[in-house]
């Protein structure tokens with residue numbers, strides 16, 4: 001079961017070299033999106049605790065033809081993974097080229113924007129003892145929305161010619177610690193633990209080499225790291241919250257290995273036996289078996305051991321519950337108890353009669369949709385221009401057609417990109433494209449889980465090398481700041497500098513402003529108005545209503 005990372009066409013208004021990341025319910029957002037390229041995909045596991053339906057809200061008619069997500073779903077060829085978990089059915093819809101998820105990623109940080117570390121499970125044991133099988137069973141039973149499985153196999157060193165020849169003769173010792181690139185392994189695990197994106201090498205057992213492509217993986221609520229020498233390096237052991245050793249009889253391991261290596265790893269009987277007796281078994285005795293002493297839990301018989309797996313799952317679930325978050329409520333409560341002066345990072349457009357006039361149109365519940373769109377667009381244009389005015393400018397002298405010099409200014413950097421928080425933030429994209437020539441646009445879809453009330457990340461596509469950019473992050477309105485904080489967290493996890501992020505909105509609630517500013521003091525917050533309150537349903541008061549619904553002409557709670 002894999003989740004896919006893939007490439008889509010960029011929006012027509014933006015330049016083309018964007019890349020793609022997490023894909024969930026793509027068809028809900030981009031009914032006409034390209035198919036996902038499996039080759040460019042990364043693997044992670046996702047086992048939502050409950051099925052979550054993303055409400056579909058159509059785009060305005062002017063955005064071109066739309067296929068309904070239903071019809072898109074009907075065109076999927078199979079539902080090829082169903083995880084029964086306490087009566088909950090997970091559906092991952094998969095075509096030959098795409099995987100679509102029906103659940104999003106819950107927050108992985110606290111209300112201060114700081115990341116909550118994932119629970120890291122290490123699984124160690126002899127070759128073919130059933131480590132991967134145990135990992136998969138844990139994932140299936142866990143029922144948490146975001147689990148990453150990392151294998152030590154990905155970190156086999158690249159062989160030189162002589163070593164490669166030895167491997168071909170089954171004489172290279174792949175079971176010795178020296179066979180692994182521990183530096184890369186530790187750095188990768190550390191980044192994952194920090195919730196950051198990593199590129200993991202893809203290992204080919206047939207050719208004994210790393211493939212050219214890598215797998216993109218993400219931080220998660222739970223990370224499972226499995227391999228024959230998982231507990232060998234003290235730095236790795238330190239990173240593990242739970243250590244499992246899979247203890248399967250040597251004859252069973254040999255039998256499984258023979259079958260697997262011949263059918264899947266391009267080996268013959270003689271070669272497997274030579275490698276096994278010469279290196280695999282001696283290394284097991286010398287290096288792997290002693291690692292059992294590090295284990296918190298020893299699982300005899302591997303994946304067959306349902307009792308052990310359920311005990312592990314219960315423990316992990318308890319640990320995750322202890323770290324459980326009620327982010328939106330916490331944000332509101334933190335604001336209520338700790339109101340602070342508005343920080344300098346907040347850039348409010350001067351409240352001119354013109355701005356108030358535009359607000360009067362869009363706040364009026366009786367304004368018809370076409371006028372709402374018209375006046376919103378004007379306000380959007382103003383806030384985007386104002387945002388650009390906050391960039392650094394340097395002197396630039398040009399010669400006019402009259403042959404006279406003009407001492408002007410130009411923006412210090414062209415490295416600016418836009419990222420919209422879907423759905424409402426998408427309404428601001430055009431203005432950014434109109435004022436920044438060839439700007440690249442990314443998209444982040446965050447939806448509120450109606451059961452938990454928490455924001456969840458469903459989809460994101462970010463421009464390549466976003467870490468080198470100033471990012472104009474767009475959302476039409478900000479209430480509690482929960483979605484904005486999640487989007488900022490995503491950008492930070494992609495190594496964007498906090499000081500390079502500008503969150504831009506038409507309207508914000510004071511509490512949202514403070515929550516963002518408190519969590520991320522270096523982020524610039526730009527808006528045309530700040531309203532004093534949010535109501536019990538987290539709506540800005542007096543507010544605009546649901547901006548997306550009014551702009552796109554969709555019913556409330558569609």
Ligand SMILES: Nc1ncnc2c1ncn2[C@@H]1O[C@H](COP(=O)(O)OP(=O)(O)O)[C@@H](O)[C@H]1O
Pocket residue numbers: 125126127128129130131132133134256257260301302303304
């Ligand atoms: N309980 C089991 N019964 C039969 N075959 C199994 C069992 N557990 C694992 N296998 C098979 O043995 C091989 C190795 O299992 P795997 O879980 O990949 O082990 P490891 O990750 O420790 O190398 C695989 O081909 C797998 O399908």
Ligand SMILES: Nc1ccn([C@@H]2O[C@H](COP(=O)(O)O)[C@@H](O)[C@H]2O)c(=O)n1
Pocket residue numbers: 126127128153156167174175204205206207208209227228280
């Ligand atoms: N080129 C390689 C690399 C590794 N091996 C063997 O794989 C085993 C580890 O993988 P498991 O899935 O069994 O944990 C290890 O015992 C190596 O001998 C290989 O044969 N060729």
